[in-house]
Amino acid sequence: MEQGVIVKGIGGTYDVETESGVVPCILRGRLRLRDDRVLVGDKVEISREPGGEAGVVERILPRINELTRPAIANVNQVAVVFSVKNPPPNYLLLDRILVQAELLDLSCVVVFTKGDLDPAGALDMANKYAAISYPTVITSVIKSEGLDELRELLKGKISTLAGPSGAGKSSLLNALDPALNLETGKVSAKAQRGRHTTRSVELLSLGDGYVADTPGFSRLSMGTDQERDLQFAFPEFRPHIDACQFRGCLHRREPGCQVKEAVKTGEILPRRYEHYLILLEEAAPRY
Numbered sequence: 001m002e003q004g005v006i007v008k009g010i011g012g013t014y015d016v017e018t019e020s021g022v023v024p025c026i027l028r029g030r031l032r033l034r035d036d037r038v039l040v041g042d043k044v045e046i047s048r049e050p051g052g053e054a055g056v057v058e059r060i061l062p063r064i065n066e067l068t069r070p071a072i073a074n075v076n077q078v079a080v081v082f083s084v085k086n087p088p089p090n091y092l093l094l095d096r097i098l099v100q101a102e103l104l105d106l107s108c109v110v111v112f113t114k115g116d117l118d119p120a121g122a123l124d125m126a127n128k129y130a131a132i133s134y135p136t137v138i139t140s141v142i143k144s145e146g147l148d149e150l151r152e153l154l155k156g157k158i159s160t161l162a163g164p165s166g167a168g169k170s171s172l173l174n175a176l177d178p179a180l181n182l183e184t185g186k187v188s189a190k191a192q193r194g195r196h197t198t199r200s201v202e203l204l205s206l207g208d209g210y211v212a213d214t215p216g217f218s219r220l221s222m223g224t225d226q227e228r229d230l231q232f233a234f235p236e237f238r239p240h241i242d243a244c245q246f247r248g249c250l251h252r253r254e255p256g257c258q259v260k261e262a263v264k265t266g267e268i269l270p271r272r273y274e275h276y277l278i279l280l281e282e283a284a285p286r287y
């Protein structure tokens, strides 16, 4: 039995990438009856006639996880992509995406694109996120910088790209692999098309890994049951949480709060703490 990964699914046909290329497949009958959908990212076993072009998905292998927005199985990490300039990064959105990924137990890497537009600024931004423990890369497709580093981070994994339109995601993917030949630059034209057609999720094959360039993460707001978990979605808070005077401290106005203390000493970036408070407010239960 051949194994592969579902990279695309449209109208009952699934493209399965195998060692011998992409094989269009239909589902074995009993899979069609299952409640849980087959997802892009699923590792599957397929059968096909000797020499056959098309195949049949026989079995879905166990998933390590499944995301709903975007709907992808077996995601290893989220690559958060923001440009250094044009447009400048919206840090609240950046931190919001990191938090959503942390709450889903996904690893994150942070990519600052268009590094050529402000090399010093880029370094400053990257250092701040690297200090939090995130693998961080500065890229420039114009100067061909950071591409090998990023390839290394994406290698052998299924990554979803998350970041605002215009951050340069398509340009970056093309630079990583020109064969992808993605449309770039015409921001307004692309935005318009986006409004009229719902783009289906697709995994792009990159080296021996996959990336999905899909909207989703940035749209999420906090769930009202996440108030208590939120603090753990800030990795730099974790060493301080247990040292707070009160068990159950949410690091707002509580006395003896060691998270706030770490903000004062500069161990925690004030901006990150402000974003924590904003997201905490969103996550507060409403009665």
Ligand SMILES: Nc1nc2c(ncn2[C@@H]2O[C@H](COP(=O)(O)OP(=O)(O)OP(=O)(O)O)[C@@H](O)[C@H]2O)c(=O)[nH]1
Binding pocket: 113, 114, 115, 116, 117, 139, 140, 141, 142, 143, 164, 165, 166, 167, 168, 169, 170, 171, 172, 183, 184, 185, 186, 187, 190, 191
């Ligand atoms: N100076 C500079 N400009 C870049 C770089 N990468 C992309 N750009 C420019 O940024 C603009 C947006 O790039 P795209 O790749 O289309 O952005 P995108 O994130 O894919 O946008 P959406 O597909 O709308 O999400 C284009 O005008 C690119 O030429 C870079 O490394 N340096």
Ligand SMILES: [Zn+2]
Binding pocket: 241, 244, 245, 249, 250, 251, 252, 254, 256, 257, 258, 259, 260
């Ligand atoms: Zn505290």
